[in-house]
Structure formats: C-alpha cells, structure tokens
Amino acid sequence: xxxxxxxxxxxxxxxxxxxxxxxxxxxxxxxxxxxxxxxxxxxxxxxxxxxxxxxxxxxxxxxxxxxxxxxxxxxxxxxxxxxxxxxxxxxxxxxxxxxxxxxxxxxxxxx
Amino acid sequence: xxxxxxxxxxxxxxxxxxxxxxxxxxxxxxxxxxxxxxxxxxxxxxxxxxxxxxxxxxxxxxxxxxxxxxxxxxxxxxxxxxxxxxxxxxxxxxxxxxxxxxxxxxxxxxxx
Numbered sequence: 001x002x003x004x005x006x007x008x009x010x011x012x013x014x015x016x017x018x019x020x021x022x023x024x025x026x027x028x029x030x031x032x033x034x035x036x037x038x039x040x041x042x043x044x045x046x047x048x049x050x051x052x053x054x055x056x057x058x059x060x061x062x063x064x065x066x067x068x069x070x071x072x073x074x075x076x077x078x079x080x081x082x083x084x085x086x087x088x089x090x091x092x093x094x095x096x097x098x099x100x101x102x103x104x105x106x107x108x109x110x111x
Numbered sequence: 112x113x114x115x116x117x118x119x120x121x122x123x124x125x126x127x128x129x130x131x132x133x134x135x136x137x138x139x140x141x142x143x144x145x146x147x148x149x150x151x152x153x154x155x156x157x158x159x160x161x162x163x164x165x166x167x168x169x170x171x172x173x174x175x176x177x178x179x180x181x182x183x184x185x186x187x188x189x190x191x192x193x194x195x196x197x198x199x200x201x202x203x204x205x206x207x208x209x210x211x212x213x214x215x216x217x218x219x220x221x222x223x
Contacts, residue, residue, distance in 0.1 A: 033211075042115075042117075042201050042203075042214035042215050043214040044214070045212065048211065088154075088155060098170070099157070101147075101154055101155035101156075101157075102154060
C-alpha cells in the first residue's frame with residue numbers, strides 16, 4: 001500500500017538552513033504536501049507541489065521533488081526559533097483522493 | 112473566511128466511558144470533513160471522512176464511529192473507550208474538488 005517515510009528528528013542551528021526529507025512509494029502520487037504542526041495545535045498547510053514540477057519556492061521555503069526517486073524535500077532558509085515544529089510530508093494520488101501522511105519530523109532549533 | 116472549531120480542547124476519560132468530540136466549520140458549504148488521530152510515534156492516521164450529510168467512510172476498523180448530522184458538523188463518538196484510544200484528534204475540512212485540507216486545533220484525549 002501507499003507509504004510515506006521521513007526521519008523523526010532534525011536539529012539545526014538558528015540562522016542555518018533546515019532540510020527535511022521525505023520518500024513515498026506511490027508512483028501515482030500527484031500532489032505532495034508539507035504541513036506544519038506547532039506544539040499543541042492543529043496542522044497548517046505550508047505548501048504543496050504537483051508531480052509535474054521539480055521545484056517550488058515560497059519566501060524562505062523551497063520544495064524539491066525528484067519524481068524518479070520518489071523523494072521530496074523541504075528547505076527552510078535562515079531557520080528561526082518560530083520554525084520549531086513537527087513537519088509532515090503527505091501525498092495524494094488525486095485531488096479527490098485521501099491524503100497519506102508521514103509520521104512527521106520534529107525540527108529542533110539550537111541557539 | 113473559513114474557520115474550523117473543535118471541542119473540547121482536552122479531555123480525560125476513564126476506560127469504558129462514552130466519547131463525543133465535535134467539529135464545526137464556518138464560512139463554507141458542503142465541505143469534505145475528516146477525522147484524524149495522532150498517536151505518539153505513529154504519525155497521523157485517517158479515521159473517517161465524509162463528503163456529505165450522512166455519508167461516512169471508515170478507514171480503519173475500531174470502536175469509534177462518526178456522524179455528520181448537519182452539513183458543517185462532524186462528530187466522533189465511542190460507546191466504550193479503550194486505553195488505546197488516547198491521542199490527539201484532529202478534524203479537517205477541504206473544498207469539494209480540492210484536496211488541500213485545513214485542520215482544526217485538535218482535542219487531546221487521555222483515557223485512564
């Protein structure tokens with residue numbers, strides 16, 4: 001069945017770039033998402049990318065997609081303390097299809 | 112603008128007691144609605160989704176049930192809670208033909 005894998009923890013120094021990686025198994029994935037969950041709160045959609053795109057940039061966020069390797073990454077430039085959260089990678093095969101989530105990567109910011 | 116509400120924010124219930132969690136959405140019509148559970152170390156698991164009033168699809172077998180009595184109201188229930196039901200329950204909505212989902216603040220349930 002479909003599966004989304006990501007590492008559980010990442011520590012980054014304030015001001016450095018954070019790169020959160022994700023792999024997925026469903027070759028029919030069309031939409032790939034990154035969600036952010038701050039402590040004790042719900043999920044917030046950060047960005048998404050269509051499978052026919054290689055890259056999407058939005059201010060400090062850059063999403064890279066390697067469709068051949070089924071690898072998705074989220075780069076956060078100039079990481080700040082407010083970026084401390086859990087980041088979920090997710091995919092769906094279609095607009096109307098259910099979303100499959102990874103287990104989330106907890107980003108910890110070092111001073 | 113659209114908003115999504117969940118209550119209660121936290122809940123502590125004994126094993127065997129009933130459960131009712133409520134989710135309401137404002138500012139949109141005929142949304143798709145979802146219930147997720149986030150358990151420690153297990154990521155986010157889709158429990159139920161609904162594309163309309165009275166239409167509920169269950170993703171995993173369990174002792175939970177969901178109902179949608181009104182267009183923008185989604186309720187998660189249980190007749191008898193188990194210890195394994197503890198977790199963070201998230202409600203989400205999406206437009207009918209777009210899969211971008213928007214999440215509520217969540218309910219943290221502890222079953223003792």
